[in-house]
């Protein structure tokens with residue numbers, strides 16, 4: 001397969017973790033006989049510094065014409081005092097909105113070798129296997145009117161039936177393919193938008209008779225999530241609640257640096273780790289690249305429909321974790337690595353497909369980027 005992948009490294013640890021994920025994709029391309037073309041573009045603070053705009057028109061245009069987008073992270077203290085439309089985060093929000101990405105999938109599972117990495121007891125986290133479906137293009141982050149003065153500030157939380165229904169369908173479909181259990185999280189005892197959320201989910205439920213739906217208030221769900229996480233399968237929620245709850249769920253997995261995400265709904269998908277730009281460890285070869293590498297696996301599965309290749313990458317990560325390898329954020333890792341050496345371990349663990357595939361010719365090889373990750377064209 002030929003695929004064009006736009007890479008948006010962004011800020012802080014973003015360039016470090018995307019370099020490892022791109023190198024893994026290049027290894028997959030080589031082992032499975034595909035040709036992936038990587039093109040880098042600016043976003044976030046790096047784009048503000050270069051162009052004054054956190055999402056330059058050229059970046060959006062490139063994203064729109066690619067088969068998938070891999071992003072690192074945006075933001076950092078250097079841009080914290082910029083006006084809202086020149087802040088790195090507003091570039092990411094505009095990208096998601098501009099591409100019509102309304103469903104953010106965030107899988108959270110606990111690797112057996114990392115049951116001790118969580119501050120929670122192993123018997124609580126063991127066997128956790130969740131899929132968050134967070135609404136991504138509506139709600140409080142986008143609602144108008146919004147205003148700020150030093151004396152009063154306003155944000156607005158709007159949702160329409162159409163916005164809720166389309167993301168709820170994604171969650172119902174995922175629940176159907178998984179353990180057929182859907183937890184819908186809202187605050188319907190206080191918020192009108194949540195009452196509508198609950199009504200739309202209930203209206204859809206008869207179309208998915210196999211799926212058991214349970215409604216939860218966000219405050220009590222926040223507690224249930226870390227006291228009995230095994231009870232949940234697919235978790236559907238609106239933008240703000242999903243942002244907060246999925247970071248909370250990272251505690252179950254052992255580190256924020258492990259968790260991937262996929263943003264879907266438009267014509268091209270965006271794949272990124274759930275963590276931020278981690279300015280405290282940026283440039284030190286300390287960031288865990290696994291969240292971004294697993295995001296690359298989601299890219300293979302959801303954007304390119306290459307499920308065997310996605311599985312090969314997931315399995316490589318699992319084998320490396322099982323061997324006790326990890327970065328410093330993983331409590332209990334017996335073999336400590338930097339970002340680059342953990343990425344190299346994972347690439348070594350990517351096994352070729354069982355059936356023989358023709359070797360790529362040299363010109364295609366450089367187009368894919370070298371298997372060691374120092375791609376010549378990104």
Ligand code: NAD
Nearest residue numbers: 073074075076256257275276277278279280281287288329
């Ligand atoms: P953060 O996720 O960047 O960091 C939180 C903590 O987790 C830090 O201690 C950090 O060192 C650690 N951490 C994060 N990723 C890690 C990794 N891969 N490996 C090891 N440790 C890791 O969140 P923050 O500190 O609240 O935000 C920093 C900046 O990132 C802010 O500017 C924020 O706006 C931005 N941010 C961006 C995104 C995004 O790009 N999607 C998401 C969240 C925050």
